[in-house]
Amino acid sequence: MKAQLRRGLQELALVSxxxxxxxxxxxxxxxxxxxxxxxxxxxxxxxxxxxxxWLKRHTELLPLRELLDRxxxxxxNGREVALTFDDGLENxxxxxxxxxxxxxxxxxxxxxxxxxxxxxxxxxxxxxxRWNSLPASQQLVLAGRLGLPSAGDEALIVHAKRLGLAPRxxxxxxxxxxxxxxxxxxxxxxxxxxxxxxxxxxxxxxxxDFGCQSMTHPILTHLDEAEAQVEIVDSRRRLEERLQRPVxxxxxxxxxxxxxxxxxxAAHYRAGFSSSPGFADAAAQRTWIDRVPAAEDMARFLWRMxxxxx
Numbered sequence: 282m283k284a285q286l287r288r289g290l291q292e293l294a295l296v297s298x299x300x301x302x303x304x305x306x307x308x309x310x311x312x313x314x315x316x317x318x319x320x321x322x323x324x325x326x327x328x329x330x331x332x333x334x335w336l337k338r339h340t341e342l343l344p345l346r347e348l349l350d351r352x353x354x355x356x357x358n359g360r361e362v363a364l365t366f367d368d369g370l371e372n373x374x375x376x377x378x379x380x381x382x383x384x385x386x387x388x389x390x391x392x393x394x395x396x397x398x399x400x401x402x403x404x405x406x407x408x409x410x411r412w413n414s415l416p417a418s419q420q421l422v423l424a425g426r427l428g429l430p431s432a433g434d435e436a437l438i439v440h441a442k443r444l445g446l447a448p449r450x451x452x453x454x455x456x457x458x459x460x461x462x463x464x465x466x467x468x469x470x471x472x473x474x475x476x477x478x479x480x481x482x483x484x485x486x487x488x489x490d491f492g493c494q495s496m497t498h499p500i501l502t503h504l505d506e507a508e509a510q511v512e513i514v515d516s517r518r519r520l521e522e523r524l525q526r527p528v529x530x531x532x533x534x535x536x537x538x539x540x541x542x543x544x545x546x547a548a549h550y551r552a553g554f555s556s557s558p559g560f561a562d563a564a565a566q567r568t569w570i571d572r573v574p575a576a577e578d579m580a581r582f583l584w585r586m587x588x589x590x591x
Contacts, residue, residue, distance in 0.1 A: 287591065288580075291580040291581055291583075291584045291591075292580050294580070294584060295579060295580040295583060295584075300580070300583040300584050300586075300587070301335070301339070301583050303587045304339070304583045304584075304586035305339040305340070307359070307560075307586065307587040308359035308360075309359055309560035309561070310348055310351070310357045310359060310360075310361040310362070310560065310561040311340075311361070311362045311363075311560055311561060311572075311573045311586065311589075312345065312348065312362075312363045312365055312554065312561050312570065312571075312572040312573065313362060313363070313364050313365060313572065313573050313575055314365055314367065314554075314556065314572035314573060314574050314575060315364065315365065315366045315367065315377075315575045316366075316367045316368070316556070316574065316575075317575075317577070318370060318372040318376075318471070318472040319372060319376045319377050319380075320372060320376065320468075320471075320472060323472070323577065324575065324576075324577045325577070326376055326380070328577060328578060328579060328582075329377075329380065330380060331579055332575070332579070332582055333380065333381075333384050333386055335579075335582075335583070336362055336386075337384065337386070339360075340360050340361070340362040341358070341360040341361050341362065342362055342363075342364070342386055342387065343361055343362075343387060344363065344387040344388075344389070344490055345363040345364075345365060345387075345388075345389040345490060345492075345530065346490060346529075346530075347363075348361050348561065349530075349551065349552055352561060352562075352563045353563075355563055357561075357563065361561075363387075363388075363389065363561075364381075364386065364387070364388040364389070365388065365389045365390075365391065365492070365532070365554065366388060366389070366390045366391065367391050367494060367532060368391065368393070368403050368475070368494065368498070369390050369391060369392035369393060369396070369397060369476050369481070369491075369494070370403070370471060370472060370473070370474065370475060370476065371400075371470065371471035371472075371474050371475070371476050371480070372471040372472050373390055373476060374480040374481075374483075374484075375471050378484055378489070381488060381489070382485065382488065385488065386488070387488050387489070387490075388488070388489055388490075389489070389490045389491065389492050389530065390481075390484075390489060390490075390491055390492070391491070391492040391493065391494040391530075391531075391532045392475070392476070392481065392491050392492070392493065392494060392520060393475060393494050393495055393496060393497055393498045393516070394493070394496060394516050394519040394520045394523060395496040395497040395519070396475035396497060396498065397475050397477055397478055397481060397523070398478075398519075398523075400474055400475055400476070401474070401475055401497075402465070402473045402474050402475070403473055403474075403475065403498055404449075404453060404497070404498060405441065405442070405498075406472070406473035407465070408437065408438065408441060408453055408456060409434050409437070409438055410463075410465060410469060410473065411456050411457065411459075411460045411463050412434050412456060413434055414460055414463050415459060415460060417432065419459065420432040423456070423459055424436070424437070426455070427440070427452060427455065437456075440452075441453075442500050442535060442537075443500075443503075444503065445503045445504075446499050446503060446504060446508055449500075449503075478523050478524070481523075481524060482524060490526075490530075491520060491526060491528055492528060492529075492530035492531060492532060493516050493517050493520055493528055493530070493531050493550070494531070494532050494534060495512040495513060495516055495534050496511055496512045496515065496516040496519070497512065498534045499512055499534060500534060500535055500537050501513065501533060501534060501537060501538060501539075501542045502537045502538065502539045502542060509541070509542070509545060510545075513531070513542070513545045513546060513549065514545065514549050517529075517531075517549060517550070529550055529551040529552075530550060530551060530552050530554065531549075531550040531552070531553045531554070532553070532554045532555075532556075533553065533554070533555065533556065535556070536556030536557060538553070538555075538568075538569070543566075543568045543569070546568045547567070547568045550568075551567070552567050552568070552570055553567070553568035553569060553570070554569075554570050554571075554572055555569050555570065555571050555572065556572070557569075557571045558571065558572070558573060558574055558585070558589035558590045559571025559572070559573070559589050559590070560573070560589065571589070573585055573586060573589040574589065
């Protein structure tokens with residue numbers, strides 16, 4: 282009931298124009314987080330285009346590095362918005378980049394160079410699809426063997442994210458063994474597969490910056506020292522070598538970090554970004570800057586532009 286009331290309030294605020302007015306006048310710099318593909322069934326391209334239109338009309342769209350410059354010297358006007366896209370998916374090359382190029386909107390795309398190297402799939406996105414390709418009876422048997430509390434895909438992903446790197450890969454291997462003929466369909470492939478180097482290099486550096494999202498998208502709080510070095514530090518070097526562009530921003534896979542992770546990011550990056558909803562704050566720890574989660578419809582989008590946690 283609470284969710285329904287909230288949804289009704291968001292729709293009413295959209296229709297009345299109140300949400301748009303409030304979002305335009307909020308007076309806080311914002312970093313938008315696009316963490317879903319721009320595609321039907323996720324965030325439809327037409328909705329994304331409508332969001333770009335609203336942003337161009339009511340805010341100052343600027344590169345993330347320029348917003349960071351202003352935050353550092355305390356000279357934000359509150360209209361600043363920077364766009365960020367997580368995971369560096371093929372969908373970003375096929376759908377997002379052409380729209381950004383047409384509208385001349387700058388953005389930062391966070392990339393996992395280990396996945397870009399082989400155009401691999403983001404592990405949790407593939408794992409979910411593999412699991413859902415199994416019949417319910419097989420899911421139930423496999424869930425029991427893996428020690429899951431239920432046979433649902435969310436229980437699988439939550440469990441996998443709590444594992445260290447080696448046990449998580451062992452779990453993935455079990456699901457792969459149970460789905461030997463699985464391949465992502467044409468619809469799903471660009472939504473889970475990373476862009477390769479050619480697609481990344483083809484994006485205009487005047488509009489697109491790249492940040493790092495670790496080497497292969499693990500949960501960073503489960504890594505040992507050697508693994509953390511590869512995922513946090515070596516990943517930046519790999520990106521800069523392959524793209525011949527500076528990379529100085531980092532986003533935490535799944536939004537998970539601890540003191541050791543913060544220390545490494547602080548030593549090797551200008552800034553680190555969370556998945557927590559919030560405005561960009563000049564007083565925030567530079568390794569944990571909040572972002573505003575984008576939404577799949579305009580009612581939620583405009584509401585979150587002034588109430589990020591909703």
